[in-house]
Structure formats: structure tokens, C-alpha cells
Amino acid sequence: MDLPKDFITKYQRLLGPDAPAFFASFDESSEGGYRVNPSRPEMPALTAAPAVPYAKFGYYGPVSGRSLAHQSGAVYSQEPSAMFVGATAAPQRGERVLDLCAAPGGKTTHLASYLEGTGLLVTNEINRKRVSVLAENVERFGVKNALILNDAPEQLSPVFPDFFDKVLVDAPCSGEGMFRKDPGAMDYWSLDYVQECAERQHQILTEALKMVKPGGQLIYSTCTFAPEEDEQTMAWVLDNYPDFHLVPIEKTAGVIDAIPEWADGNPELKKAARLFPHLMKGEGHFVAKLERDAGESRQPRGKAKLGTPLTADQRHLWADFAQDVLGTTDFTDLVTVKDQLFAVPANLPDLKRCHVFRPGLHLGTFKKNRFEPAYALALASDPRTTAHTLTIDDQQWRKWVHGDTFSLASAPTKGWYLLTCQEQPVGFGKVVGNTVKNFFPKGLRFMVYDD
Structure with missing residues (x-):
């Protein structure tokens, strides 16, 4: 060199x-x-x-x-x-x-x-x-x-x-x-x-x-x-x-x-x-x-306000999804930023002078009379404790990350599932009939080539 x-x-x-x-x-x-x-x-x-x-x-x-x-x-x-x-x-x-x-x-x-x-x-x-x-x-x-x-x-x-x-x-x-x-x-x-x-x-x-x-x-x-x-x-x-x-x-x-x-x-x-x-x-x-060294601490000022509290309809939509698909409603400090739902850390000081890029874990998006889970929530979910999981094979995973829908040999119950491959969470898919609709983020999609 x-x-x-x-x-x-x-x-x-x-x-x-x-x-x-x-x-x-x-x-x-x-x-x-x-x-x-x-x-x-x-x-x-x-x-x-x-x-x-x-x-x-x-x-x-x-x-x-x-x-x-x-x-x-x-x-x-x-x-x-x-x-x-x-x-x-x-x-x-x-x-x-x-x-x-x-x-x-x-x-x-x-x-x-x-x-x-x-x-x-x-x-x-x-x-x-x-x-x-x-x-x-x-x-x-x-x-x-x-x-x-x-x-x-x-x-x-x-x-x-x-x-x-x-x-x-x-x-x-x-x-x-x-x-x-x-x-x-x-x-x-x-x-x-x-x-x-x-x-x-x-x-x-x-x-x-x-x-x-x-x-x-x-x-x-x-x-x-x-x-x-x-x-x-x-x-x-x-x-x-x-x-x-x-x-x-x-x-x-x-x-x-x-x-x-x-x-x-x-x-x-x-x-x-x-x-x-x-x-x-x-x-x-x-x-x-x-x-x-040990000593006295100064206290930060105020308390963070990182979004808007959920409406009653939003709370119901989230609770239904969390209970049915995740099997838990453990996320507690919830706020919306426009139509996006986040679980935010507790006990934060006033952040109004800060540029908050992401206030916490992105849980999903509220749409008309429905909730669509986020990719971030899928990757933060543990398949071992999630209620609705669907195991896919390597070829189906390749289609998934490329943004393609794929078919199942048999049709499970309609709805959202945490997709897993080799026991790893890879995203949320929506099952309709024998088809898994693809919600893999468009900006992250890629082609998998054989070595």
C-alpha cells in the first residue's frame, strides 16, 4: 500500500x-x-x-x-x-x-x-x-x-x-x-x-x-x-x-x-x-x-411530548391487532405522529429543542378502519411468542424480499401473519386465500442470487 x-x-x-x-x-x-x-x-x-x-x-x-x-x-x-x-x-x-x-x-x-x-x-x-x-x-x-x-x-x-x-x-x-x-x-x-x-x-x-x-x-x-x-x-x-x-x-x-x-x-x-x-x-x-466521580445531579427540564395520544378508534384497532396477531399488548407508551403509531421510551425530558428523527419503535400505520403493521415491528417481534406466525421456505423468502406475492399449498385463516424463515422474523404478510400479499418495504427490496 x-x-x-x-x-x-x-x-x-x-x-x-x-x-x-x-x-x-x-x-x-x-x-x-x-x-x-x-x-x-x-x-x-x-x-x-x-x-x-x-x-x-x-x-x-x-x-x-x-x-x-x-x-x-x-x-x-x-x-x-x-x-x-x-x-x-x-x-x-x-x-x-x-x-x-x-x-x-x-x-x-x-x-x-x-x-x-x-x-x-x-x-x-x-x-x-x-x-x-x-x-x-x-x-x-x-x-x-x-x-x-x-x-x-x-x-x-x-x-x-x-x-x-x-x-x-x-x-x-x-x-x-x-x-x-x-x-x-x-x-x-x-x-x-x-x-x-x-x-x-x-x-x-x-x-x-x-x-x-x-x-x-x-x-x-x-x-x-x-x-x-x-x-x-x-x-x-x-x-x-x-x-x-x-x-x-x-x-x-x-x-x-x-x-x-x-x-x-x-x-x-x-x-x-x-x-x-x-x-x-x-x-x-x-x-x-x-x-x-460521585456527586449531586442536575435534573433535566420538563417531560417529552413525542406525538399525539391515540383516539378511541385507534386504540381499538391497535388492541385488536396486538391481541390477535402478536398475542400481547405489552407496548404501553403509545403516540401517533400523523397516521403513524410509535411505542416511545418513557421518562424522557423535554425534547422540543431536539430534532427527533424517530421517537421510538414504529408499530404501524392507521388507515381507514384498519391497522397495517410496520416492518420495524416485525423485526422487533419474537416468533417464539407471537400468536400468528407463518413459516416460509427459502424460495418463498426470496420472492418476499424481491417484493413478489407467493402462494401457499394450503390456506390458513385470512389475516396478518409474522413470516418466519429458519425461525427468523422477516416481515408481516397478509394471507388472502392461498396468497401471501407482500408488504416488504419497496426501498429495501433486492434480488437473491445463488453463489
Whole structure:
């Protein structure tokens, strides 16, 4: 790989005798990986692969974006070193968690796996185009407890003061750790760009730290090797925010201590972690865990109003569908946005200053005298507990994701069914006679080709 000259000079100086092995790693192939979704029935072919030793739910290997496992949300493709970030955060059930720079959603879905549908997951992306991708991945993974926002950090910090148990800042960075996977990242790299990124990271952290509750934690990560964005940024936090301290991170499988000498020499910096491609299977990352001292918390203002209460007719339509098809009416905090029904997280502060991209789990659409369930609800449903399910085979699934209707050998009772293939939820279909009407979203349809 033709690395930038300034990059080579810099890391020859920093790495010394380790530099040749480091540079040689850029000419090796990237290591693929994926995480399985713990809310889904296990797919043995996925869990038979070698496990990523430091990442719960993680495995080495490729995943096709046109596979059943991917479409149903049973798996999320993620580079192995990136899994170390979510594994370091490892939120507990019931916690309030913020993923501040979240698109495309790999770390958000990893956090969701730990929360298991409990607590609150606020996932935010400042870029309008990228937040759409984030929402699509959150939906595909079947996350029930997420609020998706489209805001800058300085817009969020006044809304959520001292609010979160865990805040994840996977900061925009110079991307040096992705050169091997994405050589195009070298096109905009320069020494000046590294410094610009470090300054932007300071601005983001200034706001992010305000949202960590006393006793809570902030997990900071980058996919760059640059000390300016890694150890030096953490040294800046320790110097300027005395109520935060670094927490040791468990390191295994080639993950090493951060390097204090690349900053101000503070030995506390060793508690952070570095992932180098010549030392482990994966690309490059830096991860640190900051914890805030115990103390008094500020209270957020007001209470969120995320939509309109349901009318009596809407409540009846939803209750009939939920009882007959889902077999449950467990969703409680329900609102409508125009004709769309959402289950929204409880106990949120006033969000009128926020750009809410998606207020919660999309349940469906109210139409004239009927309710049409959403694709998001299908992927958030557990076939093992859903009342109306219909098993389809691989050929029928291929027709389904292509947007085609298909016929059944025998006609079940007319109505809505959660379609499943290999025990995975793939969408809601409506059975009329021997035909299953296709409601797979038009923008997601694709053709499946034989290998």
C-alpha cells in the first residue's frame, strides 16, 4: 500500500523497531467479522465460526448483505476491532445510554444487545443523510428501546444534563486505522487534518461530558493511531475535568496499553487501550473509559411530548391487532405522529429543542378502519411468542424480499401473519386465500442470487 510520506515518517519515529511490522500489516487483507443478535433464535452456521475473544456476540468471518441472516437482523457485519468499543462499554440492563456519534449503527446495535430491550438507548447522528442509515440498521436489528436524534452535541447537552449512565463517543477522526479497509481515507489525510480532528474531538467531549451522570462513564474511541486524537485527547480531559478519571480496560488477544509517552507521560493513560493491526486480528482503534466521580445531579427540564395520544378508534384497532396477531399488548407508551403509531421510551425530558428523527419503535400505520403493521415491528417481534406466525421456505423468502406475492399449498385463516424463515422474523404478510400479499418495504427490496 502506498502510504502518505508524512504518515510513514511520523510512525517510524513513534514506533521505532516496531514500525516495519506495522507498515507491513497494511499489505495484508482485512479481517471480516460480525455479531449475532442475542434477541434472535440462534443460527448454528453463524455461531460455529471462530469467536472474537474480547467481544461478546462477535465472530470472525464474512456476512452477505443479501442473506436471510442479514435481512432478518440475526447478524450485524462489523469489523472485529470495532467490536472492542461496545464490549468496553458493556451497559447493564436498565441503564440510560447515549451513542453520540452513532451512524451507521454498529456500536448502537452492540449496546442494544447488552440492554436487551430495557432501559433507554438514545442514538444520535448529526448528519442528516447518515441518520437515515442509522435508523435503518436500528430497525433491522429489532431494537425496541431506542430514541433516534439528529443533533449536534451542543444541542443535546442542555437537554440531558447529568443524565446518562453511559455515554459513547466514537469520535469522528482522521481514520488512519481504516486505511487498509478503505484506502480512500488516505486521500484526505494530512498532518493538519489530524490536528483539526483533535480540535473537533475536544469540542465534542466538552458537551458529551456534561451528559454523564455522577458515577457514570464515558467511553471514548477512535479508529486512528494518531496520538493527538488518542492519548493526548485523554490527557486533555484529565487536565481540564478533574471529576473524571480513567478506568482500566481489560486487554486480551493482542490489545495493548495506551502509550503515555505519546502524550504528557501521565501513567494513568496506560489504562486506555490500543489496537494495532500487526498485533491482533483487525484494524486500528483506540478506546478509553472515563468515569465521573460521585456527586449531586442536575435534573433535566420538563417531560417529552413525542406525538399525539391515540383516539378511541385507534386504540381499538391497535388492541385488536396486538391481541390477535402478536398475542400481547405489552407496548404501553403509545403516540401517533400523523397516521403513524410509535411505542416511545418513557421518562424522557423535554425534547422540543431536539430534532427527533424517530421517537421510538414504529408499530404501524392507521388507515381507514384498519391497522397495517410496520416492518420495524416485525423485526422487533419474537416468533417464539407471537400468536400468528407463518413459516416460509427459502424460495418463498426470496420472492418476499424481491417484493413478489407467493402462494401457499394450503390456506390458513385470512389475516396478518409474522413470516418466519429458519425461525427468523422477516416481515408481516397478509394471507388472502392461498396468497401471501407482500408488504416488504419497496426501498429495501433486492434480488437473491445463488453463489
